[in-house]
Amino acid sequence: MIELQDVTKVYEGDVTGVEHINLKIEDGEFVFIVGESGSGKSTLLKLLMRELVPDEGSIIIDGQDITKLRRGKVAELRRNMGIVFQDYRLLSSRTVYENVAFALEVIEVPPKKIQRSVPAALNLVGLAHKAKSLPNGISGGEQQRTAIARAIVNNPHLVLADEPTGNLDPRNSEEIMDVLDAINRRGTTVIVATHDRDIVDEMQKRVIHIENGCIVRDSEEGGYDDED
Ligand SMILES: Nc1ncnc2c1ncn2[C@@H]1O[C@H](COP(=O)(O)OP(=O)(O)OP(=O)(O)O)[C@@H](O)[C@H]1O
Ligand SMILES: [Mg+2]
Known part of the structure; x- marks a missing residue:
């Protein structure tokens, strides 16, 4: 399980990344993180992959607070994570x-x-x-x-994808989502940050909406704009 408790990350220059995030994600879930450009989606994923450490709060993954991991343990954490970026790398x-x-x-x-x-x-x-x-x-x-x-x-137990369809046309985007869905059905937790409304509406999964670094909506099996 993943649990974020009151997580805040502020960048240099007093720019809010995310603010007071409280969130639980169970093993085997498929979750979209949606929101406008600059809302904090990538920040949230970077905190989960421990590319960033929060200023406040704890991030517990499988019982371990990853904000307190020693440097040498970070590689071990990432070994259990699959990470996918917009630009393939x-x-x-x-x-x-x-x-x-x-x-x-x-x-x-x-x-x-x-x-x-x-x-x-x-x-x-x-x-x-x-x-x-x-x-x-x-x-x-x-x-x-x-x-x-x-x-x-x-x-890996967990796959994190940041705008995985950002450079793709609708047909290829759908194929990518089918692949992520298949991985999820094998039991892997999948978290996808995106502002692609079409794929979110199509998939009907949990949608966590963030605005200005805060969670403003968390809907089970919804579309991009659905209420709880
Ligand atoms: N390294 C950084 N230094 C300073 N500010 C940053 C840094 N990275 C992100 N920010 C700022 O933090 C806020 C959240 O950015 P983030 O990248 O998390 O947004 P996002 O939702 O992923 O946006 P996008 O949809 O454009 O990818 C924005 O105001 C952004 O400008
Ligand atoms: Mg981003």
């Missing part, structure tokens, strides 16, 4: 297969396990047939599916 000189395998190589997973895990992840995102392609030789949607395969290849 693939290595351009490596193939689809190598990009996904690299995530395991850096944490010294044995080669035999890598050889089993990478094809399974590529199958899950529907990209087995592109394993030997370079990122420049595949579509944006396929690049994002590669990034998702990389994020989930180590079977």
Whole structure:
């Protein structure tokens, strides 16, 4: 479970990132974080991945307050997290297969396990047939599916995605959401920050709406603008 208790992050220059956030997310949930540009969506995700530490409050993930983690423990925390960005962040000189395998190589997973895990992840995102392609030789949607395969290849408990469909057309966006939905149905908690109304309305999942760093609405199985 993830629990944020009165979490506040203020950037330099007194700019509010998020303010007094209280939030619980159960294991296996699929949650959208929505809100206008600058409302605090990325800040919230960065706090969860411990790229940022809050000025106040605690962030408890699986019983551990991650705001108090020592530096050496951060890598361990992230090992249980899959992170997906808007701009894919693939290595351009490596193939689809190598990009996904690299995530395991850096944490010294044995080669035999890598050889089993990478094809399974590529199958899950529907990209087995592109394993030997370079990122420049595949579509944006396929690049994002590669990034998702990389994020989930180590079977994380939690997937965090910041605007994963931000650079994609509606059809590719739908495919990305189908992949994230499939990952969620296997039991992984998925948190997606987005301002893409269409996908939020289509998916009918929990929607947490933030404005100026504060949660203004938290609806179960709703659309972008639904009330509780
Ligand atoms: N590194 C930073 N330094 C100073 N202010 C920042 C920094 N990062 C974000 N902010 C500010 O914090 C507020 C929240 O930003 P955040 O990036 O969380 O918004 P967002 O909801 O993700 O927006 P977008 O939809 O444009 O990605 C904004 O006012 C933003 O300008
Ligand atoms: Mg953002």
